[in-house]
Amino acid sequence: MNDFFELIVSATASGCIYGLLALSYLLMTRPTGIINFAVGEWGMLAAFGGFLILSWLEWPYAAGMLLVSVFMFGIGWLTERLAVRRLVEQGAPPLAPILALLGMLVVFRELVSVSFGPDPRPVPAAFGFGRLELGLLAGSYQSFYIIVITVLVFLGAWYFFEKTLAGKSFEAVAIDRRAAALMGINLRRVMALSFAAAGTVAGLAGILVAPNVSAHYLMGLPLAIQGFTALVIGGVGRVEGALLGGLILAFAEQFTVRYANVPPGLAMGVPLVLLILFLLLRPTGLLKPKEARS
Amino acid sequence: MSSKLLQTSRRSVLALSLVLLGSTAMAQSASGPIRIGMITDRVGPAKPYAEPVAAGAIFAVKEINAQGGLLGRQIELLVEDDQGRPDVSATAARKLVDAGAAFILSVSLTPATQQAQSVTKETRTPHMTPSNGGDTLTTQVDNANFWQTGPLASTQIATLLGYAANKNYKRVALITENSDLGQLTNRFFKAGLEKAGMQIVAEEVVPRGSTTAEPQMQKIRAAAPDALFMTGVLIPENALMLRAYRQLGLKVPVLGNYNLSVPQTSSVAKGLLDGVVFVDAFDPNKPETKRFIDAYGKDSGTEPYNLNGYGYDGVMLVANAIRRAGSTDKDKIREAMQATQGYVGVMGGAGAKYGFAPGRRTGFDTNGMVVRVYEGDRQGRVVHVGLK
Numbered sequence: 001m002n003d004f005f006e007l008i009v010s011a012t013a014s015g016c017i018y019g020l021l022a023l024s025y026l027l028m029t030r031p032t033g034i035i036n037f038a039v040g041e042w043g044m045l046a047a048f049g050g051f052l053i054l055s056w057l058e059w060p061y062a063a064g065m066l067l068v069s070v071f072m073f074g075i076g077w078l079t080e081r082l083a084v085r086r087l088v089e090q091g092a093p094p095l096a097p098i099l100a101l102l103g104m105l106v107v108f109r110e111l112v113s114v115s116f117g118p119d120p121r122p123v124p125a126a127f128g129f130g131r132l133e134l135g136l137l138a139g140s141y142q143s144f145y146i147i148v149i150t151v152l153v154f155l156g157a158w159y160f161f162e163k164t165l166a167g168k169s170f171e172a173v174a175i176d177r178r179a180a181a182l183m184g185i186n187l188r189r190v191m192a193l194s195f196a197a198a199g200t201v202a203g204l205a206g207i208l209v210a211p212n213v214s215a216h217y218l219m220g221l222p223l224a225i226q227g228f229t230a231l232v233i234g235g236v237g238r239v240e241g242a243l244l245g246g247l248i249l250a251f252a253e254q255f256t257v258r259y260a261n262v263p264p265g266l267a268m269g270v271p272l273v274l275l276i277l278f279l280l281l282r283p284t285g286l287l288k289p290k291e292a293r294s
Numbered sequence: 295m296s297s298k299l300l301q302t303s304r305r306s307v308l309a310l311s312l313v314l315l316g317s318t319a320m321a322q323s324a325s326g327p328i329r330i331g332m333i334t335d336r337v338g339p340a341k342p343y344a345e346p347v348a349a350g351a352i353f354a355v356k357e358i359n360a361q362g363g364l365l366g367r368q369i370e371l372l373v374e375d376d377q378g379r380p381d382v383s384a385t386a387a388r389k390l391v392d393a394g395a396a397f398i399l400s401v402s403l404t405p406a407t408q409q410a411q412s413v414t415k416e417t418r419t420p421h422m423t424p425s426n427g428g429d430t431l432t433t434q435v436d437n438a439n440f441w442q443t444g445p446l447a448s449t450q451i452a453t454l455l456g457y458a459a460n461k462n463y464k465r466v467a468l469i470t471e472n473s474d475l476g477q478l479t480n481r482f483f484k485a486g487l488e489k490a491g492m493q494i495v496a497e498e499v500v501p502r503g504s505t506t507a508e509p510q511m512q513k514i515r516a517a518a519p520d521a522l523f524m525t526g527v528l529i530p531e532n533a534l535m536l537r538a539y540r541q542l543g544l545k546v547p548v549l550g551n552y553n554l555s556v557p558q559t560s561s562v563a564k565g566l567l568d569g570v571v572f573v574d575a576f577d578p579n580k581p582e583t584k585r586f587i588d589a590y591g592k593d594s595g596t597e598p599y600n601l602n603g604y605g606y607d608g609v610m611l612v613a614n615a616i617r618r619a620g621s622t623d624k625d626k627i628r629e630a631m632q633a634t635q636g637y638v639g640v641m642g643g644a645g646a647k648y649g650f651a652p653g654r655r656t657g658f659d660t661n662g663m664v665v666r667v668y669e670g671d672r673q674g675r676v677v678h679v680g681l682k
Contacts, residue, residue: 003512006542010508017505110337118341119558120529129541140541209505212537214530214562218339222503250505257498257509264499264510268472 002138003258009139009147011254012247016150019246020205021227022234023157026242027198029231030174031190034084034097038105040224042199043206046072047215048112050207051121061126068207069200076199079104080192088191105220113217123210146208150243153204157239170194202227229275235285244286249274327370328363328622330355330612331390331398333410338378339473340403342529342558343601347401347425348373350598350605353590354613364613365620376402380409387413387421395419396622397612401605404428404475411435420615420627424608425601427552428478432655439628443611443648443657444604445552445641447479449681450573451486453663454549457571457678458521459490461547467496467519469510471531479551480525487523495519500531507531511538524550529559536566547571552663557599560671567668575641575663576600577676586640600641607639611648611657643679 024039046068053064083100127141134144161167172180173190181187205223213219226249234245249271257267278285332351335344355371358364372393374386383406390398391413397420400407404426414421415437423431425444432442466487470480484494496517498510514522522539526532532554539548547569553559554572576599577583586606590598598606614637619626634657635649642648646662661680666673 003516007509007512010506014505113337113341118345120342120533120562122562122564129537131541131543212505212534213503214533216342216530219503219530226503226505254506254509258512264497268499268501 001136005136006138007254007258009137009143011250013139013143013146014254015230015247015250016146016243017205017209017223017246018226018230018249019234019243020150020153020201020208021223022230022242022245023154023239024198024202024205025227025231026236026239027157027194027201029236031170031177031194032084032088032097032173033094034088034101035228036079036101036195036198037098037224037228038079038101038108038220039198039202039227040220040222041105041108042072042075042202042220043209043223044112044215044217044220045075045108046203046206047123047210047219048116048121049203050123050210051116051215054124055122061124065126065207068203072199072203073196074199075203076196077192079199080195084195085188085191105224109217109220116215116217118217120214120216123207123215125211129211142211149204149208153201154239154243157201161239166193226271229271231285232275232278232283233285235287237284238287241285241287248286325367327368328365328616329370329372329390329393329395330609331372331374331387331393331395333374333376333383333386333390333398333400333402333406335378335402335406336375338376338403340378340406343425343527343556344378344401344403346599346601347605347608349594350590350602350607351399351401351424351609352605353593353602354606354609356593357589358609358613364616365622369613376406376410378403378406380406383407383410384413386410387419391417391419396616396624397422397627399424399605399608399612401425401608404431404478407431408435411437411440414439418624418628420612420624420631422608422612422631424611425604428475429482430478438632438655439624441631441650441655441657443608445575445658445663446656446660447482447551448486449658449660449663450479450551451483452660452681453665453678454523454551454571454573455486455490456681457665458549459682461521463492463520465493465495465517465519467498467514467517467522467546468494469496469498469500469507469514469522469524469526469535471500471502471526471528473502473526473528476526476528476531479527483523483525483551500526500535502528502531504531504534507534507538508542511535511542511544515542515544519546521547521549524548524554527551527553529553529556529562532559533563533566536563536570540566549573552600554668555600555666555673557673560668560673564671568670570668571665571677572668572673573663574600574666574673575643575658576603577643577664580640580642580644582638583640603640607641607648610639611637643676 049068053059084097087097125142126145129140169185230245230249234241256270334348355369359368376383376386387410400423407423422441427444427447470476496514500507550572555574615631619630637648642662643664646659648657650657664676665678
């Protein structure tokens, strides 16, 4: 029984990471329709930022995390500015910015590989990895920290979209770009902000997961796949769907490994099976977009 | 002078010029550099392991050239990047053969090295891996031109079993990740453990890119093994396993493969390694190793470790073979390499020697590995040497 409650904490923490990455995808996809598979590499950049500032320069954790977040905000903005804006404004086919962003993925990864070399780098945890027991639930300090930060991020995202004018403008652009533009919403600013916010969120995922997995130049692709799968499961229309998708994916992964009597190789296929099932049976995800509800 | 005589004179001069030119070219090729090719992985999944091995090889070439070269000629190291991909590795091998490489070293992934053999077999080009440990590299392809001097996975497991023999382990668990080499290493570990009469009570895989290894380690905890063998080769996933092991409060002895000897492990898995036993091929107290550590450190400004040593020994073994062959003729080099006996390199414990038994092309001394224990985060003392 201990295993069960320990696994709840572990799966929730992993689900939060996936959820943050799914949110990063969603922040860009909703207003622009662009899927940016470089979110994993954004997480990787932030992980290396964490290594530089927290391990190498040994800054205090809070200051380091804030600086990395600001850096990733800038990276997101720069990515939109360099790889996306001109293509969108010139009416390029929808595939063009996606391909450009795939190119950015390679650029980021190789820059890091050349700058830091192939070896993984350590990133410290915010409060270490000591064990915390809350009633039946038990896990590391880092797991609980990930959960708390993720909840705060999603609450912030919910508040932004539900209660602020800027958030409403995002929704308006997502529903109808042309109408939103005619209503005076600055599409450029919305797009730039969406990428910048997505960069920050993906960066948070990277710096939160890095103490567990270390910072290494190949860490981006698995993160991107996990985040995308979570997005597909949860649905691209709702912020809370991203978190739900991440949690479902992580719980399915970890509880299958722990309790299903299947060979380890087959248990690894669970995320991909889920992805295929949802794409076939419920391509809009679990939670429908708000405009689809009466 | 008649036109016929003029024509004959011109032809004679032309013929003489061509002969002189050819002689000059031949003289230049005999005195030009000796080309040795190296196929590495600079961008793919083997990069963390291939690049340090390549660095050791480059240092070896530098050292030989500084001492006058090989057969009076400088060595020119031609480096190709196969990205860890078998198809690209074969193309790289072809390119090196066409560039005149007298010998090719492969330091990339095992499947890539395997594929490159298709070219070296066809072209009868001497070819060696100084670092791959896959047991099937010299057996799946019948290539008399290929040698392997990295310690075999079977040697690693045999050395660890030699250490574990007096510990009376009956029920053991295995944990690895899903890379090609991790799976291959796990297979050989499993076969060796079962042959030694140990029962495998749990066998878990942590997929590359996982964010935790807790589910797998929970299953291992539930199986209550006497010991846990870590057979994975990827540092991030190994760190995840060790973190889960500590987090879940497991106390069973952990025995790791040689990948736990890579120094970056103690950097990434800080605080997680105390008491972990691992197999290694690097004894820093051996005289040859001490000299290498000193020389490499002076040259590069960084302290070398075992992976650098593999590359260094690889080039030195090739140079030794070429010296004994007395030429860059491929057939002569092949004969000389196969006849290698008693070569003491940087790698291997005290007394270990490289050599190829008749009919075999694996050259790492089966008694050459050591077992060490982590003391805190530091790679500590040698606790066992060889197979027994």
